Amino acid sequence: MFSGFMVNAWIVASLAAVVGGAVGFFVVMRGASFVAHAIPNGSFAGAAGAALVGASTLAGLGVFSVGGALGIGLLGRRSRRDVATALTLVFMLGLGALFLSFSAENSEAAYSLLFGEVLGISSNEIGPTLVLSALGLLMLGLLWRPLLLDSVLPGRAPGRRTLAIELAFLLLVAITTTMTVPVVGTTLIFTLMIAPAASARALTARPGLALLLSAAIALMTVWGAIALSYTTNWPVGFFVGSLGACAYALSRVAHWSSGG
Amino acid sequence: MQALLHAIVEPGFFADGAVQIAATLGGVVAVVAGLIGVFTVIRSQAFAGHALSDIGSAGGSSAYLAGVAPLWGFVGISVLAAAAMEQIGVQRARGRDVATGIVLGVGFALASLFLYLGMTYHNSSGEIPTILFGSVFTLSAANLPLVIGLGAVALLTTLTLYRPLLLASVSPELAAARGVHVRVVGAAYLFALAITVALCDLTIGAILSTALLVGPAAAALRLTDRPHRAALLAAGISLACTWLGLLLAWDSFYWPPLRHGWPVSFFIVTLVLAAYLAAGALARGQTKRG
Numbered sequence: 409m410f411s412g413f414m415v416n417a418w419i420v421a422s423l424a425a426v427v428g429g430a431v432g433f434f435v436v437m438r439g440a441s442f443v444a445h446a447i448p449n450g451s452f453a454g455a456a457g458a459a460l461v462g463a464s465t466l467a468g469l470g471v472f473s474v475g476g477a478l479g480i481g482l483l484g485r486r487s488r489r490d491v492a493t494a495l496t497l498v499f500m501l502g503l504g505a506l507f508l509s510f511s512a513e514n515s516e517a518a519y520s521l522l523f524g525e526v527l528g529i530s531s532n533e534i535g536p537t538l539v540l541s542a543l544g545l546l547m548l549g550l551l552w553r554p555l556l557l558d559s560v561l562p563g564r565a566p567g568r569r570t571l572a573i574e575l576a577f578l579l580l581v582a583i584t585t586t587m588t589v590p591v592v593g594t595t596l597i598f599t600l601m602i603a604p605a606a607s608a609r610a611l612t613a614r615p616g617l618a619l620l621l622s623a624a625i626a627l628m629t630v631w632g633a634i635a636l637s638y639t640t641n642w643p644v645g646f647f648v649g650s651l652g653a654c655a656y657a658l659s660r661v662a663h664w665s666s667g668g
Numbered sequence: 669m670q671a672l673l674h675a676i677v678e679p680g681f682f683a684d685g686a687v688q689i690a691a692t693l694g695g696v697v698a699v700v701a702g703l704i705g706v707f708t709v710i711r712s713q714a715f716a717g718h719a720l721s722d723i724g725s726a727g728g729s730s731a732y733l734a735g736v737a738p739l740w741g742f743v744g745i746s747v748l749a750a751a752a753m754e755q756i757g758v759q760r761a762r763g764r765d766v767a768t769g770i771v772l773g774v775g776f777a778l779a780s781l782f783l784y785l786g787m788t789y790h791n792s793s794g795e796i797p798t799i800l801f802g803s804v805f806t807l808s809a810a811n812l813p814l815v816i817g818l819g820a821v822a823l824l825t826t827l828t829l830y831r832p833l834l835l836a837s838v839s840p841e842l843a844a845a846r847g848v849h850v851r852v853v854g855a856a857y858l859f860a861l862a863i864t865v866a867l868c869d870l871t872i873g874a875i876l877s878t879a880l881l882v883g884p885a886a887a888a889l890r891l892t893d894r895p896h897r898a899a900l901l902a903a904g905i906s907l908a909c910t911w912l913g914l915l916l917a918w919d920s921f922y923w924p925p926l927r928h929g930w931p932v933s934f935f936i937v938t939l940v941l942a943a944y945l946a947a948g949a950l951a952r953g954q955t956k957r958g
Contacts (some may be wrong), residue, residue: 441769442715490714491886498879502937599773649777
């Protein structure tokens with residue numbers, strides 16, 4: 409389980425889990441689950457497009473997740489955000505359907521993109537993942553106070569500043585997406601961002617502690633998922649989704665029994 | 669004139685059997701989605717609507733695995749998921765975002781497992797794109813009575829509740845003060861939404877289901893404030909996008925790369941987005957003038 413090619417998977421997955429859990433804290437604080445679902449899901453089109461033109465999957469995912477983030481941020485500026493998110497998502501998926509119909513992409517490859525394939529992670533993915541996770545954590549550190557303030561008391565900052573904070577947050581989700589897709593697949597990244605963070609929030613009200621707890625729960629979820637996937641050969645995404653839901657249910661029970 | 673018409677509509681469009689069925693079924697579903705969607709947008713439940721349709725794909729794949737007709741998988745899972753969301757707290761504004769996300773996560777986890785098992789034991793990975801993206805051109809006329817029946821159930825539920833639902837959507841406090849059972853009305857609407865979404869999933873696929881539910885309704889609500897006018901407008905936009913999309917997909921058979929039609933979903937989604945943006949521009953122009 410820890411030999412040779414699996415080492416790459418453990419490293420990449422651990423980095424993805426820590427960043428995903430940390431960014432997820434803000435996803436839950438801002439009530440942005442739909443965004444956290446839409447950007448990864450839509451970036452599927454980027455991978456399909458990259459396969460079509462022969463570019464690297466990571467580049468395609470990056471371009472489409474950043475494009476999706478900008479689309480949601482700008483479309484949602486003066487209208488309902490959930491509508492803007494839904495329309496950006498379906499448009500990206502429509503493009504994905506188009507790319508997929510042009511390329512001779514087999515559905516096994518599409519499946520691993522959608523639901524994750526740990527065994528397919530190669531050592532040359534470690535470099536980009538390290539850079540992206542450093543970038544994500546750096547952004548998170550720099551934006552910690554303004555982002556926290558804007559999430560707790562939305563609309564306090566002047567209009568232009570609010571848009572800048574919103575776009576920065578969306579870019580954080582895009583970065584997390586780009587580095588996590590190869591491990592977990594496009595469909596279940598958002599579970600990694602929502603379930604650990606929602607569990608952490610049920611356990612503590614202190615923001616710093618909740619962020620660390622969220623990252624820790626995400627790490628445990630991913631480690632458990634990889635180990636279980638390795639032994640059963642079932643898809644990683646299935647275990648990430650179920651373990652995440654279990655963590656959430658347990659934290660709710662703990663919250664409820666402590667009288668909160 | 670004849671030549672121009674042929675340039676726009678490639679010959680054979682109206683005579684083709686698959687197109688006739690797709691236009692009829694797609695049309696019925698588009699109208700139902702447009703009408704129901706107005707409440708989805710007013711109630712800010714776009715995420716719930718989308719989540720239900722994605723979870724429906726889990727139902728579709730499980731039904732496929734069990735060898736049951738996909739329709740019952742779609743309808744069963746959607747209604748079940750709607751009940752779960754209702755239970756965890758879709759009604760409370762604060763909790764519903766996470767509740768929807770958690771239920772959707774479980775749905776996806778199951779979908780990935782079922783698809784994997786399907787691939788392993790039935791050796792049938794070709795089904796994935798069909799389940800995820802749907803295809804209007806592969807429908808059969810035998811589905812028509814069922815589609816109309818389910819659409820009628822969803823529409824009747826919404827129409828019966830029209831006034832209390834509207835009040836509960838715009839101002840829950842006022843509705844409660846007037847004696848409306850806000851929670852019951854909300855749950856009934858979620859049920860209608862689940863049926864609509866299952867219907868859309870089955871006929872036009874998960875992508876288009878969200879597009880037609882949210883896009884036309886949001887566009888209509890940018891143009892008018894009156895709910896019933898918005899509902900009719902949304903149904904019209906939805907129908908126009910669907911039929912125009914079908915026409916373009918038929919034409920695209922002669923576009924590069926040759927002899928390989930472009931997917932219908934791409935056209936319909938693009939048209940829906942264009943309608944939404946155009947409605948926004950139109951509304952802004954009106955406020956400037958008025």
